[in-house]
Amino acid sequence: xxxxxxxxxxxxxxxxxxxxxxxxxxxxxxxxxxxxQAMEGLTVAELAVRMGLHRAITYRLVRTLELHGLVxxxxxxxxxxxxGVLPLSSRFAPQLRSIARPLLQDxxxxxxxxxxxxxxxxxxxxxxxxxDADASVLHVTYKVGSRHPLTRGAAGHAIxxxxxxxxxxxxxxxxxxxxxxSISIGELQPGAVGVASPVVMPGAIFGGVEASVGVVAxxxxxxxxxxxxxxxxARTLSExxx
Numbered sequence: 001x002x003x004x005x006x007x008x009x010x011x012x013x014x015x016x017x018x019x020x021x022x023x024x025x026x027x028x029x030x031x032x033x034x035x036x037q038a039m040e041g042l043t044v045a046e047l048a049v050r051m052g053l054h055r056a057i058t059y060r061l062v063r064t065l066e067l068h069g070l071v072x073x074x075x076x077x078x079x080x081x082x083x084g085v086l087p088l089s090s091r092f093a094p095q096l097r098s099i100a101r102p103l104l105q106d107x108x109x110x111x112x113x114x115x116x117x118x119x120x121x122x123x124x125x126x127x128x129x130x131x132d133a134d135a136s137v138l139h140v141t142y143k144v145g146s147r148h149p150l151t152r153g154a155a156g157h158a159i160x161x162x163x164x165x166x167x168x169x170x171x172x173x174x175x176x177x178x179x180x181x182s183i184s185i186g187e188l189q190p191g192a193v194g195v196a197s198p199v200v201m202p203g204a205i206f207g208g209v210e211a212s213v214g215v216v217a218x219x220x221x222x223x224x225x226x227x228x229x230x231x232x233x234a235r236t237l238s239e240x241x242x
Contacts, residue, residue: 024061027053031061032081035071041078069122075166081209083121097129099240100213104131107233111226113217115233116142117199118155120210124148125156133217142216154194157182158212162198181227182214191219195226197234201241213237 034050035042042050048058062079065071069084100117108115108131118127124147150156151170160169161176169177176182176198184194196214213234215226 027051027057028061028065031058032065032070035065035079036081038080041074041076041080043077043079047079072122074163075168076164083119083126083209096211100129100237101131103233103237104129104213107131107213107215107229108133110229111215111217111221113215113221113226114142115213115215116155117211117213117237118159118196120150120156120159121147123150125150125153125159125212127155148188152184153188154182154184154196154214154216155212157184158196158198158214159210162200162210162212181231182212183223183227185219192216193219193221193223195221195223195230197231199234199241200238 030051031047034047038046044059044062045055047062048055051058053061062071066073066079066082069082071079072082073079096117104115104117112133114130114132116127116130118125120126126147127142127144130142130144148156150160157170157172157176158181160173161182165174165177172182172184181195181197186192188194194214194216196212199211199213201209201211214230215221
């Protein structure tokens with residue numbers, strides 16, 4: 001931690017010497033960078049120490065970043081990068097889709113279902129890439145960019161299960177955390193069966209983003225086989241993102 005604190009402090013000192021630097025903006029960007037580097041998140045108090053600022057000033061910086069979706073507060077009070085960073089980086093979604101796409105294609109072929117990768121955006125679950133099942137097979141289409149609450153559907157439950165346990169956790173989330181996979185039936189669409197597993201995103205590029213991969217199909221989905229394939233896909237993608 002000490003080297004990282006020194007880096008933040010040195011950057012702040014350099015900024016103070018430059019009359020063309022807007023101090024508040026510089027502090028906000030420094031805070032955003034510090035949060036992005038903390039794989040386990042930072043509380044306001046921890047960030048204040050790291051930046052050498054008063055806690056009240058740090059809170060205002062974090063709150064501003066949160067309002068723009070650049071950071072988000074997780075259960076336990078720690079802040080992580082928020083989904084608002086996505087439109088700021090033209091490389092984020094394409095890179096993640098590029099890495100995940102071959103795995104999703106393989107997952108779709110193995111399960112005969114539509115395979116997807118979804119991320120958390122505030123309180124919503126949003127699919128950012130979907131590989132539809134073979135056209136000869138009756139399937140459900142999970143539309144890229146569509147939204148539904150994290151509290152509904154396998155994809156959202158899987159994402160919530162990757163968070164620290166909370167007293168507010170629903171039974172599906174508790175079960176998903178214990179089993180490593182979430183299963184939902186008819187929650188988003190009558191007859192639709194979803195199976196999803198959380199993806200660990202520890203890398204510097206994707207760290208702080210919450211995601212899940214899974215499949216969705218009509219009620220003829222082989223749930224047990226899909227469980228194994230989905231979990232294997234999530235493990236492989238997690239390894240690739242390290």
